[in-house]
Amino acid sequence: MSHTAIAELFLPLLxxxxxxxxxxxxxxxxxxxxxxxxxxxxxxxxxxxxxxVQEIVRIAxxxxxxxxxxxxxxxxxxxxxxxxxxxxxxxxxxxxVLHFDPLDRAVTVQPGIITQQLQEFxxxxxxxxxxxxxxxxxxxxxxxxxxxxxxxxxxxYGMTRDWITGLKVVTGKGDLLDLNKGLIKNATGYxxxxxxxxxxxxxGLVVEATVKLARRPRDLTVLVLGVPGFDEVMKVLHTFxxxxxxxxxxxxxxxxxxxxxxxxxxxxxxxVAPFYCLLEFEQLSEQVGERAMELFEKCVEAGWVIDGxxxxxxxxxxxxxxxxxxxxxxxxxxxxxxNDISVTVSKVPAFVQEVDAVVxxxxxxFEIVWFGHIGxxxxxxxxxxxxxxxxxxxxxxxxxxxxxxxxxxxxYNGSIxxxxxxxxxxxxxxxYSRSAEEIGYMRAVKQLFDPNNVMxxxxxFDL
Amino acid sequence: MSHTAIAELFLPLLxxxxxxxxxxxxxxxxxxxxxxxxxxxxxxxxxxxxxxVQEIVRIAxxxxxxxxxxxxxxxxxxxxxxxxxxxxxxxxxxxxVLHFDPLDRAVTVQPGIITQQLQEFxxxxxxxxxxxxxxxxxxxxxxxxxxxxxxxxxxxYGMTRDWITGLKVVTGKGDLLDLNKGLIKNATGYxxxxxxxxxxxxxGLVVEATVKLARRPRDLTVLVLGVPGFDEVMKVLHTFxxxxxxxxxxxxxxxxxxxxxxxxxxxxxxxVAPFYCLLEFEQLSEQVGERAMELFEKCVEAGWVIDGxxxxxxxxxxxxxxxxxxxxxxxxxxxxxxNDISVTVSKVPAFVQEVDAVVxxxxxxFEIVWFGHIGxxxxxxxxxxxxxxxxxxxxxxxxxxxxxxxxxxxxYNGSIxxxxxxxxxxxxxxxYSRSAEEIGYMRAVKQLFDPNNVMxxxxxFDL
Numbered sequence: 001m002s003h004t005a006i007a008e009l010f011l012p013l014l015x016x017x018x019x020x021x022x023x024x025x026x027x028x029x030x031x032x033x034x035x036x037x038x039x040x041x042x043x044x045x046x047x048x049x050x051x052x053v054q055e056i057v058r059i060a061x062x063x064x065x066x067x068x069x070x071x072x073x074x075x076x077x078x079x080x081x082x083x084x085x086x087x088x089x090x091x092x093x094x095x096x097v098l099h100f101d102p103l104d105r106a107v108t109v110q111p112g113i114i115t116q117q118l119q120e121f122x123x124x125x126x127x128x129x130x131x132x133x134x135x136x137x138x139x140x141x142x143x144x145x146x147x148x149x150x151x152x153x154x155x156x157y158g159m160t161r162d163w164i165t166g167l168k169v170v171t172g173k174g175d176l177l178d179l180n181k182g183l184i185k186n187a188t189g190y191x192x193x194x195x196x197x198x199x200x201x202x203x204g205l206v207v208e209a210t211v212k213l214a215r216r217p218r219d220l221t222v223l224v225l226g227v228p229g230f231d232e233v234m235k236v237l238h239t240f241x242x243x244x245x246x247x248x249x250x251x252x253x254x255x256x257x258x259x260x261x262x263x264x265x266x267x268x269x270x271x272v273a274p275f276y277c278l279l280e281f282e283q284l285s286e287q288v289g290e291r292a293m294e295l296f297e298k299c300v301e302a303g304w305v306i307d308g309x310x311x312x313x314x315x316x317x318x319x320x321x322x323x324x325x326x327x328x329x330x331x332x333x334x335x336x337x338x339n340d341i342s343v344t345v346s347k348v349p350a351f352v353q354e355v356d357a358v359v360x361x362x363x364x365x366f367e368i369v370w371f372g373h374i375g376x377x378x379x380x381x382x383x384x385x386x387x388x389x390x391x392x393x394x395x396x397x398x399x400x401x402x403x404x405x406x407x408x409x410x411x412y413n414g415s416i417x418x419x420x421x422x423x424x425x426x427x428x429x430x431x432y433s434r435s436a437e438e439i440g441y442m443r444a445v446k447q448l449f450d451p452n453n454v455m456x457x458x459x460x461f462d463l
Numbered sequence: 464m465s466h467t468a469i470a471e472l473f474l475p476l477l478x479x480x481x482x483x484x485x486x487x488x489x490x491x492x493x494x495x496x497x498x499x500x501x502x503x504x505x506x507x508x509x510x511x512x513x514x515x516v517q518e519i520v521r522i523a524x525x526x527x528x529x530x531x532x533x534x535x536x537x538x539x540x541x542x543x544x545x546x547x548x549x550x551x552x553x554x555x556x557x558x559x560v561l562h563f564d565p566l567d568r569a570v571t572v573q574p575g576i577i578t579q580q581l582q583e584f585x586x587x588x589x590x591x592x593x594x595x596x597x598x599x600x601x602x603x604x605x606x607x608x609x610x611x612x613x614x615x616x617x618x619x620y621g622m623t624r625d626w627i628t629g630l631k632v633v634t635g636k637g638d639l640l641d642l643n644k645g646l647i648k649n650a651t652g653y654x655x656x657x658x659x660x661x662x663x664x665x666x667g668l669v670v671e672a673t674v675k676l677a678r679r680p681r682d683l684t685v686l687v688l689g690v691p692g693f694d695e696v697m698k699v700l701h702t703f704x705x706x707x708x709x710x711x712x713x714x715x716x717x718x719x720x721x722x723x724x725x726x727x728x729x730x731x732x733x734x735v736a737p738f739y740c741l742l743e744f745e746q747l748s749e750q751v752g753e754r755a756m757e758l759f760e761k762c763v764e765a766g767w768v769i770d771g772x773x774x775x776x777x778x779x780x781x782x783x784x785x786x787x788x789x790x791x792x793x794x795x796x797x798x799x800x801x802n803d804i805s806v807t808v809s810k811v812p813a814f815v816q817e818v819d820a821v822v823x824x825x826x827x828x829f830e831i832v833w834f835g836h837i838g839x840x841x842x843x844x845x846x847x848x849x850x851x852x853x854x855x856x857x858x859x860x861x862x863x864x865x866x867x868x869x870x871x872x873x874x875y876n877g878s879i880x881x882x883x884x885x886x887x888x889x890x891x892x893x894x895y896s897r898s899a900e901e902i903g904y905m906r907a908v909k910q911l912f913d914p915n916n917v918m919x920x921x922x923x924f925d926l
Binding site: 101102103104105106126147148150154158159161162171175176177178179181182183184185186187188189190191192194195197198199200203215234237238241242243245284285286287288342343344345346373376377378413414415416417418419420421422426430433434435437438439441442444445448449460461 | 564565566567568569589610611613617621622624625634638640642644645646647650651652653654657658660663666678697704705706708748749751807809836839840876877878879880881882883884885889896897898900901902905907908911912923924
């Protein structure tokens with residue numbers, strides 16, 4: 001069907017203002033942060049009501065059209081890319097707070113609300129939405145639900161799915177389901193809320209969500225510790241976790257920190273260490289701070305920590321966080337190959353060593369930069385392109401790296417995508433983390449909720 | 464098929480010691496705590512390995528047999544009852560700890576491990592398994608997963624599903640799925656772990672679980688407060704929650720407490736109040752205790768609290784908890800009609816008032832005893848049988864009550880089963896909490912994982 005003919009199907013429903021056919025809109029709404037596939041949607045739709053979304057799905061089924069849900073398009077797996085003439089359904093105009101009750105400590109929102117707006121709404125009500133990550137300024141809650149977004153506070157607060165108490169979805173068949181209705185306890189059969197969370201829009205469209213909020217954290221304090229090796233990183237984690245409720249436990253290598261320092265962030269202390277840990281906790285009383293200092297000294301005595309610093313002010317806390325948060329931007333000029341993987345926490349040291357060994361053996365001139373959320377077993381592997389190497393050659397070699405890394409991931413019972421999802425970029429590798437039987441059941445579940453394959457086809461797996 | 468013929472099918476696999484055909488075993492393994500349906504299984508099987516479970520499922524499919532999974536049989540919805548000649552698959556012999564790593568703070572267990580044994584294992588390793596409820600001494604983790612068990616610490620620690628990081632299941636088709644493998648972050652498609660949790664054994668059998676553990680709570684402290692009304696209960700909850708991380712927020716009426724006092728537990732303070740709240744928190748520093756006292760005084764000044772007491776020792780903490788924990792046993796002699804329902808927290812006062820009004824209007828001689836986990840919107844409604852009323856007449860009238868209560872639940876978007884599940888007792892009422900479309904998708908999902916309907920047929924819904 002021609003793009004014009006497709007537009008004609010939706011114009012009576014949405015009018016020309018919310019049925020965009022221009023090239024600019026196609027370019028803007030057809031991509032996410034991956035930029036591997038060229039955007040080529042046939043049309044961009046901007047519904048404002050649940051009823052309009054249902055009607056869009058009805059038309060898609062009747063006419064055999066493919067729909068791509070679109071939130072903030074900050075994804076890193078191309079799950080929101082429309083590269084094959086699909087109809088983009090963007091939720092920018094469904095971005096309102098619908099209901100809030102302080103007693104429930106929960107807010108019901110439309111899917112297009114931006115993560116940061118949700119965080120600010122919570123703060124205005126003396127509460128806290130704790131799922132936080134680099135793209136919070138533009139990602140939308142609907143997209144967060146689609147990928148079950150995680151981020152930097154997972155060790156304490158869990159993933160997006162842990163905060164969604166209610167979910168309204170329109171299935172691929174066009175049914176409107178009102179799942180769990182904001183309840184905390186509800187033992188009435190299969191919990192489809194959790195099936196739609198992380199489904200990357202392949203089962204249906206999220207049209208409303210009820211989100212739990214938490215008590216605001218108080219007196220956040222950061223420790224940055226220099227650590228001689230990976231085994232010691234794990235010992236530090238274990239020592240602190242038995243005693244203090246950590247809100248974050250991040251790690252990065254000296255190499256990673258070097259790139260950030262080159263951008264003007266000061267070194268946290270003079271001693272150079274191969275690895276650094278960043279621990280964050282609420283200093284709810286002086287005793288907690290004292291206890292943290294005792295544990296710090298214990299770790300020094302045991303030889304697990306070389307040096308360290310504890311933030312004495314919010315300004316210092318922010319500065320110490322920059323050591324971790326600015327890694328991605330500081331290595332961006334080196335055209336990094338990135339991979340987001342996880343194993344269970346205890347296996348992290350051996351896993352990292354194996355990956356390091358294979359990459360260094362095969363490509364000794366590649367610089368590996370590790371950082372990540374070690375407290376939950378999630379590491380970001382980054383390999384920087386040597387200056388003299390052509391981009392094409394580099395990425396071709398990185399395809400080999402992917403295969404080796406995923407083979408190691410599989411042997412360690414890990415995940416080929418810890419928090420970025422599968423989309424199109426990891427689709428060929430899904431079998432390294434999920435068995436043939438599991439993928440078979442996934443396909444069957446997809447067909448059940450979306451028999452005509454209108455919902456984000458070609459993402460996650462092929463039918 | 465005769466019971467003997469059915470036994471012949473499994474004897475070569477399990478031998479006569481683990482293939483029980485005697486009447487005693489049938490009586491023992493065929494029921495849960497509901498006692499409404501008479502136990503009548505054809506056979507009780509006691510597998511010891513995953514392979515044996517797979518073979519049992521294979522035979523059931525080949526021969527068209529119905530399997531009923533059996534854990535500690537402490538359920539309150541008859542989900543584990545075998546009343547129609549089913550084959551019971553009991554997990555008593557699959558009760559081992561398989562793997563533990565302190566760095567992971569997680570333990571991998573077989574499904575037959577008893578909740579209390581899991582709690583004790585955690586304590587021995589200086590950790591904590593926080594899902595706790597009255598039947599922890601005999602319930603098994605496999606059954607807890609089947610019903611997504613909740614209990615008294617949900618406000619802080621969530622439900623069973625929040626602690627399961629890995630799940631091995633044998634589906635109704637006989638496939639062995641290794642779901643999520645203990646990972647904290649894993650964004651690789653549909654998370655079937657959450658589909659099997661709370662499925663009441665209708666999709667497959669849980670054969671292994673990896674369970675996350677928490678830091679052990681320290682210096683637990685309890686406040687019991689007398690409160691003039693339900694609206695004030697909510698204000699007290701809100702006031703404390705903004706400031707202190709509560710590990711429990713329970714409530715009970717003076718009527719409920721009266722029954723416990725009759726069993727020799729002392730009144731917490733002289734003042735009589737219509738309602739009582741029990742708050743628990745970790746007194747991690749003196750400051751937290753001081754803050755709790757300040758909030759207590761603030762609530763007194765506002766007129767939300769009449770009187771109260773804070774535990775000064777572990778012995779006093781235990782005694783105060785008895786006020787709440789011994790309600791069920793103290794009202795048991797009155798043949799109570801019980802219902803386990805939930806709404807969102809903010810709707811609790813209006814909801815309770817409506818239920819009270821309809822029951823008192825229709826049956827003014829019925830005594831209503833309310834108690835429950837108000838912090839998560841979960842209330843246990845108990846109606847005591849008037850001494851002079853015949854049991855049959857009482858329960859017939861209570862059937863009317865159920866209908867009225869569930870109609871109110873439906874209007875309040877609540878749950879007809881907050882934590883006990885659906886099984887057979889709530890099966891006729893599922894439509895009050897789940898829409899026809901949702902139940903339709905549930906049936907379809909069931910058929911996908913269990914096409915021959917061998918897994919716990921007749922529970923949750925009829926096909």
